[in-house]
Each structure stands twice: as structure tokens, then as C-alpha cells.
Amino acid sequence: MRLLLSLLFLLVPFGWAAPSWLRWAAHPDEGFTRFVFELPLGTAYENQTSGAVVRVRVGLELPEPETLQPDDPAAERVELVPSAGGTEVRIYLEPGASAKKPFVLEGPEGRFRLVFDLLHPKGGAAAPPPKPKPPAPVVVIDPGHGGPDPGAVGYVQEKSVTLDIALRVKRLLEAKGLKVVLTRDADYDLAPKHVKDFDERKRIDLDARARMTNGNRNLFVSIHVNAAERPARGIEVYYLGKTLDPRTLALAIAENGGGELGRRLTQQTESTAEKALADLIAQGNLQFSKRLAEEILRELLGHTGAKNRGVHSAPFYVLRYARIPAVLVEVGFANHPQEGRRLAQADYRQKLAAGIAAGILDVLSGGAHASAGR
Ligand SMILES: [Zn+2]
Structure with a gap:
């Protein structure tokens, strides 16, 4: 009929x-x-x-x-x-x-x-261009560190773990019809060759990653591995904001390049976060970012059984320019005797990737990105 x-x-x-x-x-x-x-x-x-x-x-x-x-x-x-x-x-x-x-x-x-x-429209186009299909959501996955910066080192090297998980997330999301952009797809950083100074490379690298949160992209997920002086384990997920917790602040400084550079970039990001909290559109985006963080954490815990360390806000530099929901995931501790060894196993990294992909898909299917302000 x-x-x-x-x-x-x-x-x-x-x-x-x-x-x-x-x-x-x-x-x-x-x-x-x-x-x-x-x-x-x-x-x-x-x-x-x-x-x-x-x-x-x-x-x-x-x-x-x-x-x-x-x-x-x-x-x-x-x-x-x-x-x-x-x-x-x-x-x-x-x-x-x-x-x-x-x-x-x-x-x-x-x-x-x-x-x-x-x-007539300029250029005298005789035939109007065909109406494009609505584009597939574009997800940016950022495997933390790379090249000269190994990140946290313990039973594993952070830069290798983050890259491996990112490649796995990419395959999982592409299989669901999403487009995935990686900030890096091998062991390198995003600073030009001629820059020799480590801090300057790191600053350029972080800035380049942070700028991949604009354009026609829908979500940004940065993947990292934690390390701690005292034994600690578990997964935590962050969105942009300020923090009063000294341990969280120390983590942000470390992820923002460490040392003097890390402190400077953390301060800059804190003032960005302060402005975001005074801006209605940015505030709306922070709410979606928090929701994305919660979904990813929930799925990660479900897929791995790892310890829940919660969702928090912190001044991570890679999140500072985001006009799209953007989060940073700490998938575990490189130097924890059990968790560090699990991170070295491909099947555990596959579970982590599946959790991250599932959290992203939950949020995209819930339409959160559609109403996120630009
Ligand atoms: Zn890191």
C-alpha cells in the first residue's frame, strides 16, 4: 500500500x-x-x-x-x-x-x-546544489601526550596506553557510523619540528589539541593515565572548571605540562573557567560536559569493574576552548601494582575503549549535543 x-x-x-x-x-x-x-x-x-x-x-x-x-x-x-x-x-x-x-x-x-x-545568487549557479544529508556526528578523541612527552610512567607508559585506547574507541565509534578525529594517531606531539625547548613544545602541543574542540565537531574526549605518590587506583572523569582540592589541582598542573609551565597554563585555564561560569551559553555547555563525564564514567565502571573516583571539574588546558561537550578521562593509575599491570593488557584496554565509546553513544543518542549551545 x-x-x-x-x-x-x-x-x-x-x-x-x-x-x-x-x-x-x-x-x-x-x-x-x-x-x-x-x-x-x-x-x-x-x-x-x-x-x-x-x-x-x-x-x-x-x-x-x-x-x-x-x-x-x-x-x-x-x-x-x-x-x-x-x-x-x-x-x-x-x-x-x-x-x-x-x-x-x-x-x-x-x-x-x-x-x-x-x-540570482552570485556566481549564477543554474542548478541549486543537492541538499546534503545531515552529517554524522564528529567526535574528537585526544590520546594524551606523545613524542618527547611520555606522560605518567609506571607499569606502562601513559602515551602508549592513551594512543592504543584512542585507536580502539575510534574503531568502535566508526562501526556505529560516527566520524572520529584523532588529535594524533601515532607516537608524536603536535609542535613543529624546529621547536627544541621541551616546555615550548608542550605549550604548542596542548594549545593545538585544545583548538580541535571547535569547528563542526560534536564532542571532545581526552584520554589520560594517572599516577600517584601514594598507592591509588580507579577511574575519574573531568570537565572544565575550578577546583579547591589540592590533589586535583596538582593533577591539572601535571597534565598541563608540569612545573612552571603547568602552573602558568593552569592559572590561564582557571580564569577561562571563571569566565565560562559567568556566561550562559558556556554554562550550558559545561552542563552537557558534566553529563558526558557522568555517562562515560558510568559505562567505564560497568565495563571494567574499576574503582569509582567520581566526576569532578578541574582546569585542564585541553578543555579550555571547548564550545562542545568536552571531558578528560583518567582511565587508571600507571604505578598501581594491579591497575598498572591491567593497563598493560590489551583486553583490559579494549574494555576501557568500549566504556568510553558507550558513554559517547549514550549522550549522542540522548540528543544532548543537539541542544548544546555554540
Ligand atoms: Zn596525561
């Missing part, structure tokens, strides 16, 4: 019946289309153009509504709608087209012509 209906729909032409008082012609060489309303003398009319719609109300009756598809470079479609005492004509402009002021010309015996010239 549905097939039959679609066939009928294809066979029945629509939009052929323009009323006798309305016609138009494209003049591609001159770059405009002329719409002419040829009306009996004394017919009332008024018009209003706002944005991409030209509205003209004429005092002539129309038996029923019509939609016309003019196949024109300037007019996408024309709707004729019966309205009180007449007809409203709505001309929907193609992107880039615009309407000039209307003017009146004399018509044949007993009539006058109301003329609208619509300018």
Missing part, C-alpha cells in the same frame, strides 16, 4: 496551476528572475519582504491553496494561500538570492502589472 501511494505521488504532478494573474521568467544572462502580478485595475495589494520570503497579498480570491515549484535559480518555491479577502503569495528565495523593491508598470486594457525582480 505504501508503495502504491508513493507511485501515485510520483505520477501526480503538483504545482502546475499558477493562477492566470501570476507568471514569471528567468533571465539568467542578466542574473534575475521577474515575477509579474497582472491585476485588474483597482485590485488592492500589499507586500512585505523579510529574510528569505517575499509575501504579496492581493485582493483576488483563490479557490484552494497551491504550491508551485518554479525550478528557478532565485525562487525555491511559491505558495499561494487563500487569506481574508484575497490571496497571500509567498515566494521562498534560494540561499543567496535576494529581492529588489517591487515596482508597477502599465498593463494591457484594464490591468496593471506589479513587478518583483529577484536577483
